[in-house]
Amino acid sequence: MRSGWRRGLGRFAGDRASALGLALLLVLIVAAVFAPILAPFPGDVADFHTANRLRAPDTVNWLGTDRMGSDLLSRILFGARITITIAVVAVGSAVLVGVPIGLVAGYYGGWPSNLLMRVSDVFLAVPQIVLAIAIAQTLGPSIENVILALSITYWPFWARLVFAETRSLKNEVFIESAIALGASPWRVMTLHVLPNIASAIIVRTSIGMGGTILTAAALGFLGLGAPPPTPEWGRMIAESREFLPEAWWYATVPGVAIFMVVMGFNLLGDGLRDFLDPRIRRGAGGK
Amino acid sequence: MRRLEMILSRLAWFVPTLAGLVIIVFLISNVIPTDPVRVLLGENATATQIEAMRVKLGYDQPLWVQLARHFHDIVSGNLGISIYSQRPISEDLAQRLPATLELTLTAITLSIALGIPLGVISALRRNSLLDHILRVVSVSGLAIAAFWLALLLQFLFAMKLGVAPLNSRIDGFGPTPVTGLMIIDSLLDWDMESLHSALSHIALPALTLALPAAATIVRFTRAGVLDVINSNHVLYQRAMGLPPGLIVWKYVLRNALISTVTQIGLIFGVLVTNAVIVETVFDWPGMGTFAVQSILQSDHKAIIGFTIWIGALIVIVNLLVDITHSFIDPRGTR
Numbered sequence: 001m002r003s004g005w006r007r008g009l010g011r012f013a014g015d016r017a018s019a020l021g022l023a024l025l026l027v028l029i030v031a032a033v034f035a036p037i038l039a040p041f042p043g044d045v046a047d048f049h050t051a052n053r054l055r056a057p058d059t060v061n062w063l064g065t066d067r068m069g070s071d072l073l074s075r076i077l078f079g080a081r082i083t084i085t086i087a088v089v090a091v092g093s094a095v096l097v098g099v100p101i102g103l104v105a106g107y108y109g110g111w112p113s114n115l116l117m118r119v120s121d122v123f124l125a126v127p128q129i130v131l132a133i134a135i136a137q138t139l140g141p142s143i144e145n146v147i148l149a150l151s152i153t154y155w156p157f158w159a160r161l162v163f164a165e166t167r168s169l170k171n172e173v174f175i176e177s178a179i180a181l182g183a184s185p186w187r188v189m190t191l192h193v194l195p196n197i198a199s200a201i202i203v204r205t206s207i208g209m210g211g212t213i214l215t216a217a218a219l220g221f222l223g224l225g226a227p228p229p230t231p232e233w234g235r236m237i238a239e240s241r242e243f244l245p246e247a248w249w250y251a252t253v254p255g256v257a258i259f260m261v262v263m264g265f266n267l268l269g270d271g272l273r274d275f276l277d278p279r280i281r282r283g284a285g286g287k
Numbered sequence: 288m289r290r291l292e293m294i295l296s297r298l299a300w301f302v303p304t305l306a307g308l309v310i311i312v313f314l315i316s317n318v319i320p321t322d323p324v325r326v327l328l329g330e331n332a333t334a335t336q337i338e339a340m341r342v343k344l345g346y347d348q349p350l351w352v353q354l355a356r357h358f359h360d361i362v363s364g365n366l367g368i369s370i371y372s373q374r375p376i377s378e379d380l381a382q383r384l385p386a387t388l389e390l391t392l393t394a395i396t397l398s399i400a401l402g403i404p405l406g407v408i409s410a411l412r413r414n415s416l417l418d419h420i421l422r423v424v425s426v427s428g429l430a431i432a433a434f435w436l437a438l439l440l441q442f443l444f445a446m447k448l449g450v451a452p453l454n455s456r457i458d459g460f461g462p463t464p465v466t467g468l469m470i471i472d473s474l475l476d477w478d479m480e481s482l483h484s485a486l487s488h489i490a491l492p493a494l495t496l497a498l499p500a501a502a503t504i505v506r507f508t509r510a511g512v513l514d515v516i517n518s519n520h521v522l523y524q525r526a527m528g529l530p531p532g533l534i535v536w537k538y539v540l541r542n543a544l545i546s547t548v549t550q551i552g553l554i555f556g557v558l559v560t561n562a563v564i565v566e567t568v569f570d571w572p573g574m575g576t577f578a579v580q581s582i583l584q585s586d587h588k589a590i591i592g593f594t595i596w597i598g599a600l601i602v603i604v605n606l607l608v609d610i611t612h613s614f615i616d617p618r619g620t621r
């Protein structure tokens with residue numbers, strides 16, 4: 001087993017797409033953690049210098065300036081913190097709520113689990129962003145509310161996934177024998193079921209992060225995210241609209257940032273799937 | 288008969304699903320500690336005014352009475368008055384539905400027309416340069432924010448090249464409304480000028496929506512074709528000397544498209560989601576623009592109405608997908 005793991009790890013690192021995904025995410029993390037050091041004008045998150053507004057990229061402002069004359073590179077770097085916070089907290093809480101629900105419902109079955117799955121069906125009947133718009137609008141524009149709206153609309157996805165996986169595992173012989181040996185339901189769920197569905201959860205988490213970042217950016221673009229002057233990437237693109245086509249860099253910079261991060265999570269997710277989930281490896285991942 | 292049973296059971300779920308949706312949206316907007324009456328009357332309202340308005344709007348009743356009244360309103364088609372247009376919300380949504388339908392249907396047609404052939408070619412020429420390019424493009428297509436893609440296309444085709452209009456749906460008055468779909472109505476009128484205008488206006492928003500959708504279709508078609516092409520029945524057909532073109536387009540594709548068709552239901556959900564945002568960028572007079580205007584006006588009732596309509600639309604599409612699926616892949620229904 002050990003050597004199989006190592007071979008898999010080698011293949012994972014050797015896969016150019018996964019390596020690129022990992023590299024993109026490392027850039028995001030470094031940008032978020034070291035934003036105050038890396039940013040040439042850390043004060044520009046809140047400060048403005050109207051004399052410098054809408055400057056094209058040059059040696060001072062590498063990525064140009066925005067409508068308030070703030071340095072775009074600095075704002076993008078600080079925006080990475082917001083993006084990473086929203087994605088990690090929203091997906092994290094959706095996983096923390098959805099996985100136990102799916103696990104218990106899948107393990108026990110019966111009418112409560114049916115009811116739960118019907119409730120999640122209702123949530124899944126509407127695209128995540130439509131419900132998130134309704135919630136975020138009711139709560140008022142702020143990052144916390146965006147996170148809350150995304151978590152409320154995202155947990156059913158995890159409940160469904162874990163429910164289906166648990167149901168199919170429950171009939172496996174090793175689970176039956178664990179039960180026959182007198183293991184408590186709690187022990188079976190945490191020690192036998194969960195480790196076996198962990199890879200599916202990890203893969204979906206990576207791809208879910210990318211999707212959540214896109215949804216969060218869309219909420220920001222619609223004005224439902226953090227209020228200005230927060231350097232949220234979706235909001236920055238919304239602000240840049242009226243300055244097209246002259247200030248082309250203004251819309252380009254945050255758009256490319258979103259693209260690279262989502263690409264990073266998607267590539268990592270694809271790579272992890274090939275690495276962790278041999279059942280799917282032969283399917284949609286391509287051969 | 289199994290097929291009929293499946294359709295009936297799905298239809299039976301239609302009402303509970305929508306009812307559940309209404310309850311969820313209702314609870315979310317009521318559990319949250321903002322006072323809609325205070326928001327409505329503004330900051331200068333006196334306590335007596337607020338109390339009077341609360342009684343008038345029924346907010347003094349217990350939650351379940353409010354919910355019952357809410358249901359009664361929805362069933363009778365009364366979603367309230369839009370703050371934005373000062374007209375009944377159901378009327379507004381009904382009037383805007385054709386625009387959204389025209390856009391999403393054009394986009395999905397475009398994405399299928401692009402995605403399936405490209406997916407098949409990508410699979411048949413596996414590991415060729417074309418295959419690699421298509422795979423990079425399809426991975427990128429899933430990572431791009433729809434509203435940003437919309438801006439890029441506007442910037443390139445409308446502002447720089449000037450080959451397509453920047454926004455709105457048609458120039459002039461347009462054809463006589465019959466279906467509400469501009470392309471079909473212009474054809475019915477045989478009005479070539481309107482048709483040209485409608486097509487050139489829909490091109491950019493439809494392309495924005497179609498590209499990410501086509502990326503998904505390419506991925507699934509490619510994987511599906513690769514799976515089928517290595518199966519025994521294809522080997523047998525090849526051994527029997529059937530022409531390769533016939534094998535691919537008749538036998539392989541039918542089996543390979545099963546997973547693609549299932550995906551189209553999901554893709555439609557994504558399309559409608561993106562349409563909300565893309566419509567705003569292109570000033571497309573559909574339900575998405577209405578929703579965003581309502582958000583800007585903090586118009587609670589309009590957003591609830593929009594959510595219910597979109598929910599119904601998606602449930603109907605998924606039902607249609609399941610029915611189509613049962614015809615292509617009869618295994619589950621026989």
